[in-house]
Amino acid sequence: MCRRPIPHAPMRPLWRCRNCAAEWPCQPARLALLVEYRDDRTGLLVYLGGLMAEATDQLAQLHPQTRLDLTERFLAWARARG
Template identity: 55%
Template sequence: MVSPPRPHLPIRPLWLCRTCAAPWPCATARLTLLREYADDPVALLVYLGGLLHDAAGQLHTLNPHDAPEPAQLFDRFLGWAVPRRSP
């Protein structure tokens, strides 16, 4: 019997994926979130914005001298989900 695939969820306060240990949201989590929020991309951005807020505080608390920069966190949590406009 094959067990079902494990969801790619974050380990808090480290913000690493429970399944693949990549920085969360990992590639699989991103694809899953895009699929789950396909009909409401604004809700996805609101959700990710809340997680970005949580992660920024938790990662800074863990390591205040070497926490990710705000721009890095933006790219990690929101940048990939913001629709790109064609020039």
């Protein structure tokens, strides 16, 4: 019996990877997103910005005393290299 692989997708509201339990987007998810959006870096940043807003809201509910800045986690790695 062959199991289907578990994708490196976010587990909401914890925003951890369903596959490896690292903070999402984990390295494999980042690589997959870069490949998927290879010709549309702006689209990738818009997509990640929306997810970052969702993650910020959900994580703030789980950890109300913590100030969250998820910019590095969600956007910094996806910016085009000069």
